[in-house]
Amino acid sequence: MRYWLTRLGAAILLLLAVSMLTFGAMNILGDPLFNILGPVARDTSNPRSVELIEQAKAQYHLDDPLPIRYVLWLSDFVRGDFGVQFSEDGQPPVADLITERAPRTLALLIMAQVMAIAVAIPWALWSASRANSTADKVSTVGAFLVIAIPEFALAVIFSYIFGIRLGWFPLTYTADTSLGERFHALLLPAITLAIPICAVYQRLLRTDLITTLQEDFILTARAKGVSRRSILFRHALRPSMFSFVTIVAITSGALIGGALVVENIFIIPGLGRAIVEAILREDFPVVLTIVMIVALAFVLLNLIVDMIYSIIDPRVRR
Amino acid sequence: MTNMSAHMEHDQEALFADIGHIPVHDANAPVRRTLGIAFWICVAWLVVIILAAILAPWLPIKDPDENIILRNGERPPYPPSSDFWFGSDQDARDMFSRVIWGARTSLTIGFVAIAFGFLFGGTMGLLSGYFRGRTDGIVSFVFLVLLSFPALILAILITSLLDRSLTTISLVLGVLAVAPVGRVARATTVSFADREFVMASKALGAKHPRILVRELLPNVVIPMSALALLGIGVAIVAEGGLAFLGLSVQEGSTWGKLILFGSGSRVLREAPWISFIPIAVLFLTVLALNFAGDRLRSHFDVKESAL
Numbered sequence: 001m002r003y004w005l006t007r008l009g010a011a012i013l014l015l016l017a018v019s020m021l022t023f024g025a026m027n028i029l030g031d032p033l034f035n036i037l038g039p040v041a042r043d044t045s046n047p048r049s050v051e052l053i054e055q056a057k058a059q060y061h062l063d064d065p066l067p068i069r070y071v072l073w074l075s076d077f078v079r080g081d082f083g084v085q086f087s088e089d090g091q092p093p094v095a096d097l098i099t100e101r102a103p104r105t106l107a108l109l110i111m112a113q114v115m116a117i118a119v120a121i122p123w124a125l126w127s128a129s130r131a132n133s134t135a136d137k138v139s140t141v142g143a144f145l146v147i148a149i150p151e152f153a154l155a156v157i158f159s160y161i162f163g164i165r166l167g168w169f170p171l172t173y174t175a176d177t178s179l180g181e182r183f184h185a186l187l188l189p190a191i192t193l194a195i196p197i198c199a200v201y202q203r204l205l206r207t208d209l210i211t212t213l214q215e216d217f218i219l220t221a222r223a224k225g226v227s228r229r230s231i232l233f234r235h236a237l238r239p240s241m242f243s244f245v246t247i248v249a250i251t252s253g254a255l256i257g258g259a260l261v262v263e264n265i266f267i268i269p270g271l272g273r274a275i276v277e278a279i280l281r282e283d284f285p286v287v288l289t290i291v292m293i294v295a296l297a298f299v300l301l302n303l304i305v306d307m308i309y310s311i312i313d314p315r316v317r318r
Numbered sequence: 319m320t321n322m323s324a325h326m327e328h329d330q331e332a333l334f335a336d337i338g339h340i341p342v343h344d345a346n347a348p349v350r351r352t353l354g355i356a357f358w359i360c361v362a363w364l365v366v367i368i369l370a371a372i373l374a375p376w377l378p379i380k381d382p383d384e385n386i387i388l389r390n391g392e393r394p395p396y397p398p399s400s401d402f403w404f405g406s407d408q409d410a411r412d413m414f415s416r417v418i419w420g421a422r423t424s425l426t427i428g429f430v431a432i433a434f435g436f437l438f439g440g441t442m443g444l445l446s447g448y449f450r451g452r453t454d455g456i457v458s459f460v461f462l463v464l465l466s467f468p469a470l471i472l473a474i475l476i477t478s479l480l481d482r483s484l485t486t487i488s489l490v491l492g493v494l495a496v497a498p499v500g501r502v503a504r505a506t507t508v509s510f511a512d513r514e515f516v517m518a519s520k521a522l523g524a525k526h527p528r529i530l531v532r533e534l535l536p537n538v539v540i541p542m543s544a545l546a547l548l549g550i551g552v553a554i555v556a557e558g559g560l561a562f563l564g565l566s567v568q569e570g571s572t573w574g575k576l577i578l579f580g581s582g583s584r585v586l587r588e589a590p591w592i593s594f595i596p597i598a599v600l601f602l603t604v605l606a607l608n609f610a611g612d613r614l615r616s617h618f619d620v621k622e623s624a625l
Binding site for chain 2: 280
């Protein structure tokens with residue numbers, strides 16, 4: 001229990017640090033009034049704008065010192081009030097935009113991770129069980145090559161081959177279609193994201209498995225006549241799970257970045273598309289909300305990984 | 319917490335252990351001394367790209383921004399031919415020279431970012447690994463905060479708030495390199511800080527700066543050269559990611575921007591070479607950097623290399 005409290009405390013501290021960094025960047029590097037109101041903030045000749053500026057200054061406490069503004073912003077943010085968009089009437093609020101867009105990004109990430117893990121584990125077992133054979137060497141070189149392809153490059157290549165030439169997948173995502181069609185539209189982007197991380201997982205797991213397979217308990221199991229399949233899946237795989245969970249967590253963070261980019265190539269209206277549209281409009285409440293949400297997801301992910309650790313290996317809690 | 323960090327270190331070793339070989343725990347095993355032919359092929363490719371990038375203004379290549387309309391009645395984009403080795407883009411600009419000019423910006427971003435990361439991250443890591451104690455605690459927390467921020471998100475935040483000049487983008491990516499580089503520098507320093515030659519230097523009355531610069535720095539920097547190569551690759555790819563978010567440098571072209579311009583579905587259908595050629599050059603460069611970095615790493619046997 002004490003361990004969990006410490007972990008939770010550390011996570012909260014980290015979140016606060018991240019939010020301070022975000023908020024500090026917005027207020028020190030940028031022009032907060034402009035970031036709240038957009039172009040109106042520069043138009044001091046128009047009485048209507050001046051009125052809006054005064055209103056915003058009061059609403060966002062812009063005349064208060066930075067720490068007070070931070071606390072006020074944080075209390076709004078925590079309660080789910082992410083502010084308004086820079087459209088004429090500020091509708092829909094940023095929170096609504098996020099609830100519409102985020103599930104698509106999340107679906108993309110989950111599909112990519114599931115596919116990558118589902119392929120990487122059997123692939124690693126397959127190559128570890130025939131370590132240093134020709135087939136293993138070929139697959140190792142293949143994994144090395146795949147890792148050097150950036151996601152956006154793979155996305156362009158795939159959309160040309162499978163989208164344009166072969167026509168197997170749609171080139172854009174349409175929101176109001178059946179679940180099956182939306183799944184189909186997300187499949188190619190998910191594969192794009194899955195391939196490089198799958199190669200990373202395979203590389204790690206293969207090395208780990210090879211080390212494990214040289215251990216005495218594997219020899220014992222073999223001497224007892226345990227089947228090859230059972231040795232690989234039940235004896236060799238488990239000790240490797242620890243580092244595997246770590247790499248899945250580390251790549252999940254990187255994968256969020258990859259998803260934001262890939263969404264823009266396959267034109268999926270998720271968070272990545274939203275942030276690019278917002279950057280083009282200089283719509284800072286949207287940019288900052290997405291930045292904060294991704295950072296939050298990242299910190300939570302690390303916390304979850306620690307929980308999984310302690311389930312896999314109870315020694316961590318001590 | 320100590321238990322946690324012990325675990326983290328164990329994992330990092332497991333994660334980034336040299337994946338190419340079966341680990342052998344035999345101290346008498348012969349160590350491979352040569353870097354191998356493939357390593358030198360990678361180095362040759364990198365030298366060619368770097369020279370082309372530096373010498374671009376003096377090379378006998380077409381102007382990357384000139385619209386060269388062929389007089390044979392065809393309309394651009396032109397496919398690769400003897401007139402355009404790598405084809406041309408929609409505006410009849412020569413892809414070959416555009417890729418070379420793109421290399422200038424992309425490589426500059428890569429080098430500046432990693433130089434910045436090494437300068438600041440390396441110094442912080444060296445100091446915290448040598449002094450330990452409170453310095454170490456603070457520096458490690460700073461690294462943790464930086465690392466818990468998804469890299470691309472920090473880049474988005476800063477480039478969208480500031481500007482999209484070459485300096486800003488290089489420095490943002492440099493800031494992102496600080497924590498990963500710093501962690502490795504710290505771990506490497508720790509592994510040397512208690513060694514006999516450091517103690518001998520202390521016993522001879524050397525002051526901290528001398529020990530840091532003369533004893534520890536050379537031992538930390540050399541194995542970290544492998545990390546620098548890997549890091550340059552990461553930074554070049556990161557610029558490409560930023561380009562696809564509309565946040566790459568505003569002026570001039572980079573490999574990321576070239577790929578972006580060729581990736582619209584109509585252009586891709588008509589003229590796949592516009593994006594495929596920069597993709598190929600980017601891929602080969604990143605591959606060469608990764609391979610050379612990996613070889614160097616196993617050559618120097620740096621287990622903590624994490625990037």
